[in-house]
Amino acid sequence: MNLKQTIKKYIFKKNSQPIIVGTLNESTRINWLEEALKKIPAGFKILDAGAGEQQFKEFCKHLQYVSQDFAQYKPENLNSGLQMVKWDYGHLDIISDIASIPREDESFDAVMCTEVFEHIVNPREAIKEFSRLLKSDGYLIITAPFCSLTHFAPYHFYSGFNRFFYEEELEKNGFKTIEIIPNGNYFEYLAQEVNRLPHMAKKYSNKKFNKTQTNGIIKLKALLQNLSDTDSNSSELLCFGYHVIARKK
Structure with missing residues (x-):
């Protein structure tokens, strides 16, 4: 044609x-996340790491939901890049650095971290912390951009992450990767x-x-x-981001 x-x-x-075309980035991610959370058994305790406004709490009604964030983003503080018009964390259960969460080892059955990695200086340390917090065979759900414009400044440190980052870092920190799928192409x-x-x-x-x-x-x-x-695997070059499910060994 x-x-x-x-x-x-x-x-x-x-x-x-x-x-x-180009309009389904967010909706595809949200739909995937809803289905991924359904796979976690009812009653399990889940940590929403970097929860922000806790928009996915509604998908965790069958779980014991705990929210965490550093709670420092204020869109009015910097007029640079893409910013939210307003932002409300609401009630957070834990306010802390994502790489140093004040909970005991193996406190959670699951951790989800959605669209957060580009906003933290040391995402490797976050994965290490998730491993510490998770029980054996616990679920880890991650989404993050592969490529992104400056947003939530000044807390935007990386444009995105390739699938090879997850494969490398999850294995290092005692996880077995279940699923890494691209969003878009x-x-x-x-x-x-x-x-x-x-x-x-x-x-x-x-x-x-x-x-x-x-x-x-x-x-x-x-x-x-x-x-x-008519695409056939152009996501290996560029996509919106990756959706990841892993289990702690």
Whole structure:
């Protein structure tokens, strides 16, 4: 299918597929996390490490939920990068450094840590701490970006992590990897950034797209949709991030 045919398929054909390429990063991650948490037996004690606003507490109703965070992020403190409009930690059970959590060894049956690793200076130390806190055969659930823009500044220290980071560090710290799966692919990631273009052009170049430029973006997104639909493993080069499940040996 050439570009002209692609545009016709995704834009002009009546009842054609919508162009959703690059828009499913968060929803895919949340759906995966909900299913992963269902696999943890009812009554198990889970630590939400770097819990933030505790948005996934609702998926842990069958578990004994304990939240932890360093509780220092305030979006109004720095006007740099992508920031939240407002932020509310709510009630946290533990306020501490993620690499030094004041609980005894083997205190938890499971630990989840979602979209946190890029915001801590020493993620290796966090994995070591999770190993200390988990009981034998305990569950570890991690998500983090493979590539990300500056966000939650000044607490943004890494753009992301490849699957090889998890394979190396989990093994070192006594974990058996059960699942490492990519979220999205090369074309999905490019489309995510194309979707940001009008906002970025206005903010950083003080430019507003005209009709021709907007149509150009639509055509590019149609092409990326087609390429993503026919993708075969481009995630090995680039993706939104990785979803990881491991068990402590």
